[in-house]
Amino acid sequence: MRKDREYSDIPGTYVFDPHHSRMGYRLNMFCMSLNQEANRDEFRADPAAYLDRFPMTVEQRAAVENRDWVGMLRLGGNIYYTFKIAIFDGLTMQGVGGKMSGVSEAQFKQMMIDGGRPPEGNRFEHEWGAESSNNCTDSKGA
Amino acid sequence: MANLFAGVGTSHVPAIGAAVDHGKTQEPYWKPLFDGYGPAREWMEKEQPDVVIVVYNDHASAFSLDLIPTFVMGVGEEFQPADEGYGPRKVPVVKGHPELAWHICESLIFDEFDITIAHNMPVDHGLTVPLSIMCDQPEEWPCKVIPLCVNVIQYPAPLGTRCYALGKAIRKAVDQYPEDLKVAIFGTGGMSHQLQGERAGLINKDFDIQFLDDLSKDPQRLVNIPQVEYLRESGSEGAEMVMWMVMRGALDDEVTEVHRHFHVPASNSAAGLIILENS
Numbered sequence: 001m002r003k004d005r006e007y008s009d010i011p012g013t014y015v016f017d018p019h020h021s022r023m024g025y026r027l028n029m030f031c032m033s034l035n036q037e038a039n040r041d042e043f044r045a046d047p048a049a050y051l052d053r054f055p056m057t058v059e060q061r062a063a064v065e066n067r068d069w070v071g072m073l074r075l076g077g078n079i080y081y082t083f084k085i086a087i088f089d090g091l092t093m094q095g096v097g098g099k100m101s102g103v104s105e106a107q108f109k110q111m112m113i114d115g116g117r118p119p120e121g122n123r124f125e126h127e128w129g130a131e132s133s134n135n136c137t138d139s140k141g142a
Numbered sequence: 143m144a145n146l147f148a149g150v151g152t153s154h155v156p157a158i159g160a161a162v163d164h165g166k167t168q169e170p171y172w173k174p175l176f177d178g179y180g181p182a183r184e185w186m187e188k189e190q191p192d193v194v195i196v197v198y199n200d201h202a203s204a205f206s207l208d209l210i211p212t213f214v215m216g217v218g219e220e221f222q223p224a225d226e227g228y229g230p231r232k233v234p235v236v237k238g239h240p241e242l243a244w245h246i247c248e249s250l251i252f253d254e255f256d257i258t259i260a261h262n263m264p265v266d267h268g269l270t271v272p273l274s275i276m277c278d279q280p281e282e283w284p285c286k287v288i289p290l291c292v293n294v295i296q297y298p299a300p301l302g303t304r305c306y307a308l309g310k311a312i313r314k315a316v317d318q319y320p321e322d323l324k325v326a327i328f329g330t331g332g333m334s335h336q337l338q339g340e341r342a343g344l345i346n347k348d349f350d351i352q353f354l355d356d357l358s359k360d361p362q363r364l365v366n367i368p369q370v371e372y373l374r375e376s377g378s379e380g381a382e383m384v385m386w387m388v389m390r391g392a393l394d395d396e397v398t399e400v401h402r403h404f405h406v407p408a409s410n411s412a413a414g415l416i417i418l419e420n421s
Contacts, residue, residue, distance in 0.1 A: 006370045012340030013378050017297040025207055032206045035225050070339065079338035079379075080201045080295055087227035093157070093410050097342035108343060112407035116345025117336075123374050 011128045012101070014073040024076020030054035030064070031081035034088050043088065069100045144242070144319035146312075146327060148189065149389040149397070150182070151357065151416045152272050154198060154330040157409035159231060159271040162279060175413055178403030179275055185401060185417055186276045186284070191326040193239045195246075195288045195312065197388045198268035198330045199295065201226065204260075210296050211258040213308065215250075216265075216289035217243040224264035233270050233279075239286035242319055246288070249315035255308055265289055272330045275415065285326075294331065294382040298369060302387045306365045309391020316392075329389025333404075335411035336377030344377040345412050350404060353383065354416050358399050361390050379411075396421040 007015050014020065021028075030051070033039045043050040051061055063071035064085065072082045086096045098108035101117075111117060121127050158175070161167050167176040203224035205211065218238050223230040250257045269289055277284055290312075293299060300308075309327070316325050333353065336344040353376075356364050365387055372381035397418040406412045 007373050010341070010374050010378075012342075013336065013373065014339050015297050015373060015378065016295060021207060021296055028202075028207055032202055034227055035203065037225065037229065040227070073338055078202075078295060083337070084202070084227045093337060097337065097410055100338065100342050101340050111343055112345075112410060115347065115406055116334075116412070117341065117343040119344065119346045119349070119375060122341055122344060 009125045011122060011125045016078045020076050024078060026054060026056045027060040027064070027072065027075060027077050028081040030056060031077070031084045034084040040088060069096055144316045144321060144323040144325050146316045146325045146392055148326045148417065148419045149393045150276065150326065150328045151386045151389060151414065152275055152328060152330055153332055153408065153411060153413040153415070154268050154271040155408045155411045155413060156267040156271060158413065159267050159274050162274045163231060175405045175408055178405060179415065181401050182276055182403070182415055182417060183278055190324070191285050192323045193242055193286045193288060193325045195290055195325065195327040196269050196272060196330065197290045197292060197328060197385045198272065199293065199382055199385065200291050201266055201268060201295070203266035204263045204291070210293055212293045212300050213255070214258040214260050214263065214291040215243055215247050216260050216263050216291070217247060218261045218263065221263055221265045221289060223270055224266040226266050231267070231270055233274065234282050236265055236269065236283060236287045239288055242323065243288045245319050246312060246315040249318065250311050253311045253314065255311050263289065263291070268330060272328050290388065292385050292388070294385065299381060299384055302365045302367055302384050305384055305387035306391035309388040312388070313392040327389045327392045329386035331382030331385045332376065332380050333383060333412040333414040334376040334380040337379050337410055343410060345406055346375050346377070347406065347412065349375045350412050350414055354402055354404065354414060357386070357390055357416060357418060358397050364390070393418055394420040
């Protein structure tokens, strides 16, 4: 994440700005391909061969293969694109939300039922502590 | 003459559509949300708009990073439900109103809004979920629909002031359309939610309630909310609420709130719905 924007100090948030979009173009376009059933079938049949068709960086490809949901965001992924991999895997948005924030799907779902993650303490990076800036896996949930 | 008489603001959470599609609306998780949609559906049935302009965003369905138009109006005869990765939603094909849509596009461009014009544009949950919320599960949608797709995924999204001005320009165009048509406009998306990152799950109820209040009490405050405030306060995906400003701009300065519903959660989001009529 670049640090020179007015939104740079929002913790745990990867704003899909021009810098991010350039970095993530190929990763996101791979995700986009999963809108087509024929492509989903090919990806299911032979994931490695299918990924070979999309010239991502080594790091991006590893993040896809490891289903590193936050890693994909750091490498330029956009959640609406990367979520297509989650759909492919049969995951819910709450399951992925849990994985990104370091809790189980059940815990994440319960946090939402209890009113969600509150804005208090979650607006600015400094509220999360210096060492956790955009690397925090500690949930500051309700 | 055509009459743009009312606006609806509503969330378009995909899980709400899935709850309708899979018959889950009376389950304990979903019932409180759908109970609040009842009066909105009654309103829709009573008012029977001929045409609804739906302001929504595409979620990597019709448009990818290869083409990122800020404002697109659909002028086609019909719009197919998109395959977002699950196969297309089994909802009716969306029927357009090409004549009114072209009239609006022409008027907008003469008004210096250089709208992108689309004939063929699959429509995803951003457009079809609001129709399910307002119309349930009809054989055919009860109104013609003009899609107005707004980029809110690639930062920067258009400003609130610009969305509001677009609403005003749309209103001017509709007012000048010679046929007697009853027209409503839906602004969709939100309310507060964040799908991504370690902060996923953010909900800001106070922000949302104040937002609903100020649609009638102080729309100018809402119009001037900067994008960074949406991002910080309503979550990175809550920022799509700027699309409600197009709807608000198309209404009279004075509006009457006729129904409101707010519920947390719908999946990862706060779900809001409001119906505003010109006073």
